[in-house]
Amino acid sequence: MKAKLTFWKVVFLVLIAAGFYATILRFGRGLGASTNLNDQFPWGIWIGFDVLCGVMLAAGGFTLTAAVHIFNIKRLHPIVRPTVLTAFLGYLLVCVALMFDLGRPYRIWHPLIMRNPHSVMFEVAYCVMFYTAVLALEFAPIVLERFNLQKPLKIIRAILVPLVIGGIILSTLHQSSLGTLYLIMPEKLHPFWYTPLLPVFFFLSAIAVGLAMTIFESSMSSKHFGRQLELPLLQELGRIMVVVLSVVAVLRFEDLYHRGVLSLLFKPAYEMYLFWLELAMSLIIPLVLLSRKRIRQSSNGLYLCSVLVVLGFITNRLNVSITGMETSAGLHYVPRWTEVAVTGAIIAAGFALFGAAAKYLPIFPAEEHVAPGKITVVAGVVTPALEHAGD
Amino acid sequence: MSKALLYDATQCIGCKACEQACSEKNKLPYTDAIAKEQQQSDHKFTVVLTKGDKFMRRLCMNCAEPACASVCPVGALHKTAAGPVVYEENRCMGCRYCMVACPFGVPKYEWNKVLPRVQKCTMCSDRVSAGKQTACAEACPTGATKFGERDELIAEAQRRIQQNPGTYVNHIYGVNEVGGTSVLLLSSVPFEEFGYRTDLTRDPLPLLTYRVLSRIPDFVPLGGILLGGVWWITHRREDVAAAESHVLQPEGEKGQKQ
Numbered sequence: 001m002k003a004k005l006t007f008w009k010v011v012f013l014v015l016i017a018a019g020f021y022a023t024i025l026r027f028g029r030g031l032g033a034s035t036n037l038n039d040q041f042p043w044g045i046w047i048g049f050d051v052l053c054g055v056m057l058a059a060g061g062f063t064l065t066a067a068v069h070i071f072n073i074k075r076l077h078p079i080v081r082p083t084v085l086t087a088f089l090g091y092l093l094v095c096v097a098l099m100f101d102l103g104r105p106y107r108i109w110h111p112l113i114m115r116n117p118h119s120v121m122f123e124v125a126y127c128v129m130f131y132t133a134v135l136a137l138e139f140a141p142i143v144l145e146r147f148n149l150q151k152p153l154k155i156i157r158a159i160l161v162p163l164v165i166g167g168i169i170l171s172t173l174h175q176s177s178l179g180t181l182y183l184i185m186p187e188k189l190h191p192f193w194y195t196p197l198l199p200v201f202f203f204l205s206a207i208a209v210g211l212a213m214t215i216f217e218s219s220m221s222s223k224h225f226g227r228q229l230e231l232p233l234l235q236e237l238g239r240i241m242v243v244v245l246s247v248v249a250v251l252r253f254e255d256l257y258h259r260g261v262l263s264l265l266f267k268p269a270y271e272m273y274l275f276w277l278e279l280a281m282s283l284i285i286p287l288v289l290l291s292r293k294r295i296r297q298s299s300n301g302l303y304l305c306s307v308l309v310v311l312g313f314i315t316n317r318l319n320v321s322i323t324g325m326e327t328s329a330g331l332h333y334v335p336r337w338t339e340v341a342v343t344g345a346i347i348a349a350g351f352a353l354f355g356a357a358a359k360y361l362p363i364f365p366a367e368e369h370v371a372p373g374k375i376t377v378v379a380g381v382v383t384p385a386l387e388h389a390g391d
Numbered sequence: 392m393s394k395a396l397l398y399d400a401t402q403c404i405g406c407k408a409c410e411q412a413c414s415e416k417n418k419l420p421y422t423d424a425i426a427k428e429q430q431q432s433d434h435k436f437t438v439v440l441t442k443g444d445k446f447m448r449r450l451c452m453n454c455a456e457p458a459c460a461s462v463c464p465v466g467a468l469h470k471t472a473a474g475p476v477v478y479e480e481n482r483c484m485g486c487r488y489c490m491v492a493c494p495f496g497v498p499k500y501e502w503n504k505v506l507p508r509v510q511k512c513t514m515c516s517d518r519v520s521a522g523k524q525t526a527c528a529e530a531c532p533t534g535a536t537k538f539g540e541r542d543e544l545i546a547e548a549q550r551r552i553q554q555n556p557g558t559y560v561n562h563i564y565g566v567n568e569v570g571g572t573s574v575l576l577l578s579s580v581p582f583e584e585f586g587y588r589t590d591l592t593r594d595p596l597p598l599l600t601y602r603v604l605s606r607i608p609d610f611v612p613l614g615g616i617l618l619g620g621v622w623w624i625t626h627r628r629e630d631v632a633a634a635e636s637h638v639l640q641p642e643g644e645k646g647q648k649q
Binding site: 027029030031033037039040042043066070071101102103104107108110111115116118119121122123125165166168169173183184185186188199 | 461463465466467482483484485486490494503504507588590591592597600603607611618621622629
C-alpha cells in the first residue's frame with residue numbers, strides 16, 4: 001500500500017514537472033514552437049482531448065443530478081457527490097486547458113462583451129461558463145457542511161431544484177454543441193463522423209460516459225480510499241448504461257445506413273481501422289459483455305465495461321477532432337511532447353484534486369449501516385448531503 | 392452593391408505583380424524566397440500557383456456568407472456591405488475556429504509569435520471603402536485580376552465563356568460555391584488541379600449550424616418546463632404515497648408527518 005502510493009506520487013511529480021516545463025515553452029515561445037499545430041491543422045489534442053473529452057468525462061454531473069433530484073431515483077443518491085465533484089473539477093480543468101490553447105488566453109473573457117450568437121463556440125463558451133458556476137454551487141454544500149456553515153447551506157438547498165434544472169439544460173446544450181461545432185465543415189470531416197446527427201451523438205454518448213465514469217470512479221476509490229458504492233447501485237447504473245448504449249448503437253447504424261456510408265466500413269483505410277476501434281470499444285464489446293447476466297451483475301464486469309465505454313468514446317472524440325480531419329488537411333497530426341505533457345499534467349492535477357477532496361471533504365457516503373437522513377460523524381466528517389433537497 | 396474580383400487564369404502571365412502589391416499593401420516582406428512559396432501563409436495572403444504554363448491565384452474568397460465570420464465567438468470577423476470580409480485583431484482571442492471552419496483553408500495564424508493574430512486577405516477593405524480598387528487588381532499588368540461590381544463581373548465572365556467556349560472550363564468558380572463568394576475565377580484547366588474543391592455545397596455553410604442554434608431559444612423554456620414537470624410528478628407521487636399509507640394505518644402512527 002505504502003510503496004504503491006509512493007510510486008503514484010513519483011508519477012504525479014514527473015507529470016507535473018514535465019507539464020511545468022511545457023508551460024514555460026508554450027507561453028514563452030508561442031504555439032508554433034511548442035506544438036505540432038499549423039495552418040493545415042489548427043486544433044490538436046488540447047481541443048480534441050482536453051476540451052472535447054474533458055467535457056464529456058464530466059457529464060456524470062448532470063446525468064446523476066437529473067436522475068436523483070428530478071427523476072427522484074433515490075437509490076442513486078450516494079453517488080451524486082463524487083460525480084458532482086468530478087464534473088466540477090473536469091470543467092475547471094477544461095478551462096485551464098483552454099488557456100493553453102487560446103492564442104491570446106488573456107482575452108478569454110471577450111465573449112462576455114463581444115457577442116456573436118450565431119457562433120456555436122459562443123454558445124459553448126456561455127454554457128460552460130454558466131454551468132461551471134452551477135457546478136460550483138452544487139459542490140458548495142460539501143464544503144459548507146465541512147465547515148458547518150448553515151446559513152449559505154440553507155440558501156443553496158432552497159434553490160437546488162431550479163439550479164439542477166438549469167444545469168441539465170446548460171449541459172444538454174453544450175454537450176451537444178461540441179458536436180455542432182463540426183457541422184459547419186461537411187467538406188472537411190470524414191463521412192464516418194460527419195453527420196447532421198453529430199449533436200445528438202455527442203449528447204447521448206456524454207450520458208453513457210457520465211454513467212461509465214461513475215462506475216469507474218467507484219472502483220478506483222474503492223482501491224485507494226477503501227470506499228465504494230454498493231453493488232446494487234453499480235448494477236442500476238450498468239442497466240441504464242445498456243439502454244443508452246443500445247440507443248446510440250441503433251442510431252449510429254441507422255445514420256451510417258441512410259448516409260450510404262456502410263460500404264466504407266469494409267474498405268481498408270486509416271480511418272476505417274480507427275472507426276472500428278471506436279465502435280468496438282464504445283458500443284460492440286460493452287453491449288456484448290453487458291448482455292451476459294454474470295458480467296452485468298459483477299462489479300469487476302461493470303468496471304471493465306465502463307473502462308471500455310470511456311476509452312471508446314474518447315476514441316470517438318479524437319476521431320472526430322483529429323482522425324476525421326487529417327485527410328482533408330493532407331497530413332497526419334501527431335502531438336508534440338509539450339502538448340502531451342500539458343495534457344498529462346492536467347490529468348494528474350485532476351486525480352490529485354479528486355484525491356484531496358475525497359480525503360478532506362464528505363464526498364463518499366459514510367458506511368452503509370448509517371440510516372439515511374441522520375447526521376453521522378465519521379472521522380470528523382459530517383455526512384448527509386443534499387438529501388433534503390426537493391423533499 | 393457589393394464589389395468583387397474576377398481572376399481570369401487564361402490572361403495571367405504569372406508575373407506575381409499581384410503578390411508583390413499585396414505584400415506592400417499589407418506591409419509584409421516580399422523577397423525572392425517568399426515569391427517562390429506556393430502556399431498562403433501569415434506572411435503571404437495571395438499566391439500565384441504555377442503548373443507549366445498554367446496559372447491560378449489563391450486568395451481569400453471573401454464569401455457572401457462567410458463561415459469564418461459565423462463561427463467567430465467574439466465577432467472578430469465580419470462581412471462588410473462593400474464585399475470584403477474583415478478582421479478586427481483587437482477582438483480575437485485566438486480560438487482558431489475560423490481556420491477550422493473555412494472551406495478554402497484561408498485564415499492563417501502567426502504561429503511563431505507569442506501573441507499571434509489571424510492573417511488573411513481582406514480584399515483591401517480600406518481601399519475599397521475609399522472608392523479605390525484592390526492593390527492586386529491595380530498592379531495586374533494584363534487585367535487578369537479585375538475589380539468591379541459583382542453582378543457585372545459575373546456577366547462579363549459569362550460573356551467570356553460564351554465567346555471562347557473552347558478556352559474555358561464552363562464554370563465560374565465562386566458564383567454558387569458556399570452561397571457565392573466575392574472572388575470569381577475563370578480557368579482553362581479544371582479547378583481541382585489547383586486545389587479548388589468543386590464538390591462544395593451551394594448553400595451557405597453558416598446555415599448548417601444556425602439550423603441547430605436557432606432552436607435554443609425554444610429549447611430552454613420548454614426544457615425547463617418539462618424538467619420542472621417531471622420533478623413535480625415524481626415528488627408529488629411520493630407525497631401521495633406517503634399520505635395514503637398514512638390514511639391506511641389509522642391509529643398509532645399519526646402526527647408523525649404532515
